Amino acid sequence: MSTAAPILLTPGPLTTSARTRQAMMLDWGSWDDSFNQLTASVCEQLLGILNASASHHCVPLQGSGTFAVEAAIGTLVPRDGKVLVLINGAYGTRLAKICKVLGRAFSTFETAEDDPTTPGDVDRLLREDPSITHVALIHCETSTGILNPLPEIAHVIAQHGKRLIIDAMSSFGALPIDAQQVPFDALIAASGKCLEGVPGMGFVFTHQQALAKAEGNSHSLAMDLYDQHAYMAKTGQWRFTPPTHVVAALHEALLQYVEEGGLQARHQRYADNCQTLLDGMASIGLRSFLPAAIQAPIIVTFHAPEDPRYQFKDFYERVKAKGFILYPGKLTQVETFRVGCIGCVDRSGMQAAVDAIAQVLREMEVLDI
Ligand SMILES: *Cc1c(COP(=O)(O)O)cnc(C)c1O
Numbered sequence: 001m002s003t004a005a006p007i008l009l010t011p012g013p014l015t016t017s018a019r020t021r022q023a024m025m026l027d028w029g030s031w032d033d034s035f036n037q038l039t040a041s042v043c044e045q046l047l048g049i050l051n052a053s054a055s056h057h058c059v060p061l062q063g064s065g066t067f068a069v070e071a072a073i074g075t076l077v078p079r080d081g082k083v084l085v086l087i088n089g090a091y092g093t094r095l096a097k098i099c100k101v102l103g104r105a106f107s108t109f110e111t112a113e114d115d116p117t118t119p120g121d122v123d124r125l126l127r128e129d130p131s132i133t134h135v136a137l138i139h140c141e142t143s144t145g146i147l148n149p150l151p152e153i154a155h156v157i158a159q160h161g162k163r164l165i166i167d168a169m170s171s172f173g174a175l176p177i178d179a180q181q182v183p184f185d186a187l188i189a190a191s192g193k194c195l196e197g198v199p200g201m202g203f204v205f206t207h208q209q210a211l212a213k214a215e216g217n218s219h220s221l222a223m224d225l226y227d228q229h230a231y232m233a234k235t236g237q238w239r240f241t242p243p244t245h246v247v248a249a250l251h252e253a254l255l256q257y258v259e260e261g262g263l264q265a266r267h268q269r270y271a272d273n274c275q276t277l278l279d280g281m282a283s284i285g286l287r288s289f290l291p292a293a294i295q296a297p298i299i300v301t302f303h304a305p306e307d308p309r310y311q312f313k314d315f316y317e318r319v320k321a322k323g324f325i326l327y328p329g330k331l332t333q334v335e336t337f338r339v340g341c342i343g344c345v346d347r348s349g350m351q352a353a354v355d356a357i358a359q360v361l362r363e364m365e366v367l368d369i
Contacts, residue, residue: 060238088116
């Protein structure tokens with residue numbers, strides 16, 4: 001067991017900087033002015049990343065990312081609305097399940113896990129069923145790392161006069177999205193992904209007009225984004241106990257985001273990480289599941305070695321002992337494992353991870369090099 005803190009090559013929680021963790025060493029009062037300013041500053045900066053300050057609200061919500069997805073569906077889809085859920089992985093499936101649990105009518109369109117949804121598909125589906133009011137899309141489907149063509153799909157949806165809800169949990173902050181170019185009612189992200197904060201809060205960027213019309217839609221008190229926003233707009237405070245340390249850590253993470261060079265620099269570092277990983281793994285004979293053209297630089301799915309001596313659990317534990325935390329695969333048809341490219345890690349960290357993986361596979365006598 002390595003005594004140093006491990007590097008998390010996972011899509012959240014992920015490796016954070018010492019500075020971000022240090023920002024959690026202070027206790028904050030939820031009524032305190034300086035804490036409320038922290039929240040306001042975080043929301044303002046987040047809106048800036050999307051170029052959405054003029055058109056959208058940032059509504060933060062306590063909880064993991066799924067809480068924010070559920071809150072967005074419950075708040076923005078009226079009870080007589082109907083959601084078309086575009087699925088090519090586990091997070092799309094989860095979104096459909098949220099609609100089901102909340103009692104919102106929905107239909108699904110599912111493609112294979114290595115097959116992005118196309119704007120043509122969405123156009124056809126919206127023609128076929130005029131009762132659809134909203135479309136829900138996963139931008140980067142983290143179960144494989146596949147990137148769906150968000151801007152093209154968003155335009156088709158707008159042409160049909162329908163509303164778009166985007167789960168951009170694993171892409172926001174790293175992949176460019178411009179709210180003035182990509183029309184949407186809601187975009188959902190969280191503290192503990194590409195912004196490199198700690199987990200514990202999500203946020204929903206809601207179109208101002210869409211949120212204004214959403215009063216009373218929600219089935220839930222705690223998950224009502226309309227109320228959450230109204231209360232915060234009036235008082236500057238969170239409606240219920242805020243995740244104070246998470247907000248403080250995110251504020252510090254955002255300072256570092258700007259210092260690094262903002263979205264472009266973050267994107268570049270992750271793209272570098274991803275390429276280092278792909279090249280390194282290819283050099284030891286490990287193949288990635290997705291073709292390069294649809295691979296987002298967020299997380300990479302690899303085929304497991306075809307060798308009876310390979311067992312994920314054993315492999316995982318041995319790599320962990322060398323200081324790196326990997327992620328199991330999420331595919332049903334093929335045996336895979338995943339390696340994240342996001343978090344406070346750079347090219348040299350990724351190369352060290354590849355070296356550790358190679359060493360472990362040699363120890364397991366899976367790799368003959
Ligand atoms: C991480 C993630 C979520 C949220 O998952 P939680 O476990 O609730 O934080 C949702 N969608 C996508 C695409 C994600 O990567």
